[in-house]
Amino acid sequence: MAKxxxxxNATIGIIGGGQLxxxxxxxxxxxxxxxxxxDPVTQSPCGQVADTEITAAYSDxxxxxxxAEISDVVTYEFxxxxxxxxNQLKEEANLPxxxxxxxxxxxxxxxxxxxxxxxxxxxxxxxxxxxxxxEDAVDVLGLPAVLKTCRGGYDGKGQYVIKEKGQLQEAAAxxxxxxxxxxxxxxxxxxxxxxxxxxIHGEIAVFPVAENIHKHNILFQSIVPARVDESxxxxxxxxxxxxxxxxxxxxxxxxELFLTNDGELLVNELAPRPHNSGHYTxxxxxxxxxxxxxxxxxxxxxxxxxxxxxxxxxxxxxxEVDIPLEHPELLKEAKLYLYGKHEVKEGRKMGHMTFMKQLxxxxxxxxxxxxxxxxxxxxx
Numbered sequence: 364m365a366k367x368x369x370x371x372n373a374t375i376g377i378i379g380g381g382q383l384x385x386x387x388x389x390x391x392x393x394x395x396x397x398x399x400x401x402d403p404v405t406q407s408p409c410g411q412v413a414d415t416e417i418t419a420a421y422s423d424x425x426x427x428x429x430x431a432e433i434s435d436v437v438t439y440e441f442x443x444x445x446x447x448x449x450n451q452l453k454e455e456a457n458l459p460x461x462x463x464x465x466x467x468x469x470x471x472x473x474x475x476x477x478x479x480x481x482x483x484x485x486x487x488x489x490x491x492x493x494x495x496x497x498e499d500a501v502d503v504l505g506l507p508a509v510l511k512t513c514r515g516g517y518d519g520k521g522q523y524v525i526k527e528k529g530q531l532q533e534a535a536a537x538x539x540x541x542x543x544x545x546x547x548x549x550x551x552x553x554x555x556x557x558x559x560x561x562x563i564h565g566e567i568a569v570f571p572v573a574e575n576i577h578k579h580n581i582l583f584q585s586i587v588p589a590r591v592d593e594s595x596x597x598x599x600x601x602x603x604x605x606x607x608x609x610x611x612x613x614x615x616x617x618x619e620l621f622l623t624n625d626g627e628l629l630v631n632e633l634a635p636r637p638h639n640s641g642h643y644t645x646x647x648x649x650x651x652x653x654x655x656x657x658x659x660x661x662x663x664x665x666x667x668x669x670x671x672x673x674x675x676x677x678x679x680x681x682x683e684v685d686i687p688l689e690h691p692e693l694l695k696e697a698k699l700y701l702y703g704k705h706e707v708k709e710g711r712k713m714g715h716m717t718f719m720k721q722l723x724x725x726x727x728x729x730x731x732x733x734x735x736x737x738x739x740x741x742x743x
Contacts, residue, residue: 368662371395376434380407384440431456481609507548
C-alpha cells in the first residue's frame, strides 16, 4: 500500500491543524484533493480550509481511527505526535511516511545519532542524565555550551545557554524535564536550511538553500538564495539528499545547518515535515514545499524547484502582526500570509510576508528596521 499512487479526488488526512497543515490543505485542494484534519482546537488554521474537521486530541485513538476511515492517505504537520497513536494509524491507514523517522526526530539523542550514522557532522555533544554528568560534560566540551531537553522544545524553549560554570545549577533545572543534551557552542558565520523531498517512489528534489536569521531564538528572516558561495550551497544540498536517502525519508525534510567559521557544515536539527524556513517556496519557486509534500506522499511526479526570483521571507509574530496595517506600502512588493490563529500572543507565529525582490543590502536594512523598531531596537 505504501507504493500506491493516490490521484486527485481522494482525501488527504492531516494530523495537526497549524499553519503548515493549512498550506498543505490549500495545496491539496488546488490539485483536486479533499482535505481532512485532526486537531484539538475547532476552526484551527487548517480546519478553516479543510473539507472535514475532526476535533480530538492527538492521542485520541477514536479520533485517529475516524481520520483513517475517511482518508486515502494520512500525513502530519509537526513532530510531537503521540507515537502509539501513529503506530495504530500505520496499521489502519495509508501512512507512507511511517513512524520511524518521526520517532527518531522526536528525541535529540536519537536524532543526533541518526545524523552521525548517516555520515554527516554535528557539533560535539554529550547526553546528560544528572547534574554530575553535566559538570563532567562541561569539563570536556568547554564553555559556552547549550543545554537542551532531548524531548520537546522549539523556538528557543527547553534550552539554556551556559556561559560560565556559575550557571550550571540554574541550567540543571532542565533535567527535571528528563534527559538533556549538552552541545558545544560552535562559532558560525551563518545558519542555513535546506528543504528536501522524497516521494514514495524514491524520487528526490531539493529546494534552494536559505540563509536564516533568528531573533530571540525564533526564525526572523529567510533569505534566498543564501549569501554564500555556490560550492557551499551544493554541499548543503548533497547533505540533505544523503540524509533523505539514509533515513528512508518519504515526504518533506527540513535540514538546519551551521556554516562554521572554518567553512564546514554541521547539521543542527531535522524536521520531517514542511518548515517555517521553506515558506519562501510559496512565491519564489516553481513548486511550493507544500505542493511538493502532497506530490511526494501521493506518489505523483515531483515538481520543479528552481528559484524564480530572489527574495526574503519575514515572520510576523504576535507583536508584529499589525505591521502590514501600519506599513501598507510593504504590500507593493510583498505577499502577505496570515494564519487565522484565534489568539494573538507575543512570540507566536501569526503570519509571514514574502518579499520578491532582488536582494540589496540597503533595502534589506530598511525592511529589517521596521521589525526591529518593534523590538526596542534589538536586532538578533
